[in-house]
Amino acid sequence: MQDILRAVSNSYKDFSSGQKKVGDLFFQEPIFLAFSSALEVGKRVNVSESTVIRWTQKLGYKGYAEFQQILQRKLAEEHFGKTELKTAEPASGSFIENLLDADIASLMKLKETIDEELLLQVVDAIRYSDRLYVTSNFLDYGLAHWFATWLNTALGHTETLMLSDGQYFNRLAKLKTGDSIVAFVFLRNTKSLIETLKLAKERGVEIIVFTDSQDSIAAGYADLVIPVSLDSNLNIDSYTAVHALLASIMRFIYVKEHEKVKKNFSRLESIYKEKDIFFDEQL
Template identity: 70%
Template sequence: MQDLLRSVSESYKDFSSGQKKVGDLFFREPIFLAFSSALEVGRRVNVSESTVIRWTQKLGYKGYAEFQQVVQRKLAQERLEQAEQETLEPDADQSFLENLLDADILSIEKLKQSIDEEKLLQVVDMISFADHIYVTSNFFDYGLAHWFSGWLNMAIDQTEMLVSSDGQFYSQLSRVGPGDIVIAFVFPRYTKVMLETLQTAKEQGAEVIVLTDSADSPAAEFSDIALPVAVNSNLNIDSYTAVHALLTSIMRFVYVKEHAKVKGNLARIEEMYKKKDIFY
């Protein structure tokens, strides 16, 4: 938000008298401009609607609507950063547990703000059309990978774990090729064997989807699609709350896209549960 305020300040001397009134209102009440029409802004400072529109154009925007979208986005980002700072400084009126849970809630809010839904839908399409799906991970992320791989295999078949410590790892890796996808969980600390596995998969023609902590992750270099999602860390214990939220979203999208197949597979498994009298 500060960069936008600075831009208005630097252009102020070039404004007409009416435009300066709009600028002054923006300095005082940016939220009013973010959520009010150009007509309402003009009435507030006794200038015409066209004066407000020309003011935004003088700042380099196509019109008032584009300027307003930028202001709304910057205010939202500023609010998010403030919330993050407040989380980093625990609320003395809350318990330790409540502060930890607030940090997890914030991590999901950050995911909501940053996730690229188009990329997520591409991931769902890749899963749907893959000949075979391999799920792999750093050893710290094994639980996530095992859970997600198990659900995919149960729901749509043709999924298996690719684990470097497993005796059949190199046999599996040799079969990875065109038409297959590798879904990798690569959160710090990054392992050399993981990066080598992704490089090999790419060289053999497979597509690679990486879930990692940032766009700067070394694993992103080998990905066709990277889905960055922040991992919260308190007391040196990583919280994967936002990662679970992202995976659950992917699973739900897969369920919708492949509804008949998933429903049939789950029904078949349920029949086996009943046949073997699994549950109390």
């Protein structure tokens, strides 16, 4: 990462005024350039897509794609180099240590197997949906509610789509092309969920399924399938890897929709203050 920073710093004086805007954004938010298109970067700083591409060529890269690929790798190396964890010896440590080691192993497996291009497709599907609905088996309701709540707060276009909700049929009737559904389907497929996905498919809705089995019935209705393994000990299933993956998606959305998310959270914070919701932590 340091070599890219040095290259930008050394070349800065030779940049055009537009290229300097791109350079400034890189210094402030390198992760935005790592996971956004040249067009998105250009819009962020009010320059053309071609200006962004020429900026990378000025740094010695063939184009934006090569620069982005290398930047992504450098950021990953920098991050994981600081957090790399060693796997514990089998049967060593206390009971709680072994359980936590199992969660750590599931995170490491996720790190090694995740398809980042697929993940970014999911991020864009969520961002560009006219309306986004989140559904799940009743066993995964907490996961769906948490994810939908954050997305609606951040983007303002998300609702849950659960049979137990009084608005279920009303929302079901409104499904149309341009909408998307995120479905959490772990362990077992409920009949009501499959019926929801079947109807959504008929209406032309884009379906995104998070599941521990790509062979599940729900995956057969999906446009995008994101496999995530669950760790199970003593019949208690750990969703650690699922939460980590969703947190990554949320962070990508925050980066790509920064102004909208910031504005929506600021509006919510104003209501909190107006209604005196929280105790003053400074007291």
